[in-house]
Amino acid sequence: MENLRVFDLNWLRAQRAAAAQPPLRPRVPLWSGASLIGTVEPDLLHQIDLQPLLDGRKQLLKEERDGQPGWHLLGDVTAGLNRVAAALHAADLAGAWRDEQLAVNDQHGVRLGTVERAAVRPLGISTQAVHLVGQTVDGRFWVQQRAFDKPNDPGLWDTLMGGMVSAEDTLATALVRETWEEAGLTLDQLRGMVRGGRVDIRRPCDDGRGAGYVVERIDWYHCTVPEGVTPANQDGEVACFALMDGHALLHKMRDGEFTLEAALIQAALLA
Known part of the structure; x- marks a missing residue:
């Protein structure tokens, strides 16, 4: 197998x-009570029309804590954030609407509620994803080309499977579900499944008219796809699958x- 030591390490540093x-x-900061749940550009939430709570209080308050300005979400986290998500969507300040709830955790990783996926980037809410790298017995890689109508990275190549961990999932159930939905494979068809590692992503994104910020933890796994087992997309989010050797993959x-x-x-696997 080719090794990145014979490749362009400047490229790898640039990717990192x-x-x-x-x-x-x-x-x-975006707070709920004493908990930090996300971050926003200071004026983003001024641009949405949010109805007050039943007792007449504003759902969102701009305030300072220890000299740090921020926004305070009042009331139930799930209900409040989903109202904010709907208001962002109405103002064309959200990402693609998915009708999918993602977990919302505080700064210590404690789950406080859930929110529509379309709002996580504008609100700087951390997310979790899972990927699966699949290789044949002879070392070639099964990779997918993302559908050309995907809202993010349309048409780019990807691992055998990659997807979000929804609010209803654990990491383990997301691995099972996404492997079936994206590749039409069950884990008992695969061999040598092992956890490969973790990749952390922090970068600006286009959601919220450029006000989005990705904070994502990706856990990835590696497996062998036996001879005669072929991935087949089930959810319409993959244009095609292909086998690539290490040289083509790196290129x-x-x-x-x-x-x-x-x-x-x-x-990380090839290095």
């Missing part, structure tokens, strides 16, 4: 830098034909 970018503009990664996440994951 791309995955650890500061926000384009300053952001302020396409270098040329920017893979998503940043997939490139970092596969580089």
Whole structure:
């Protein structure tokens, strides 16, 4: 197998830098009670029309804590954040609406509620994803080309499977569900499943008209896809699957034909 030591390590450093970018503009905390649940650009929430609570209080308050300005979400976290998500969507300040709830955790990783996926980037809420790298017995890689109508990274190449961990999932159940939905495979068809590692992404994104910020933890796994087992997409989010040897994989990664996440994951395996 080719090794990144014979490849372009400047490229690898650039990918790692791309995955650890500061926000384009300053952001302020989004609190619920004493808990930090996200970050926002200071004026973003001024642009939405949010109905007051039943007792007449505003759902969102701009305030300072220890000299730090920020926004305070009042009331139930899930109900409040989903009202904010709907208001962001109405103002064309959210990402693609998914009708999918993601977990909302505090700064210590304690789950406080859930929110529509479309709002997590504008609100700087941390997310979790899972990826699966699949290789044949002879070392080639099964990779997918993302559907051309995907809201993020359309048409780019990706790992065998990559998806979000929804609020209803654990990491283990997301691995099972996404492997079936994206590749039409069950885990008992695969061999040598092992956890490969973790990739952290922090970078600006286009959601919220450029006010979005990605804070994502990706756990990735590696497996062998036995001879005669072929992935087949089930959910319409994959244009096609292909087998690539290490040389082709590295070439396409270098040329920017893979998503940043997939490139970092596969580089970690090959390094």
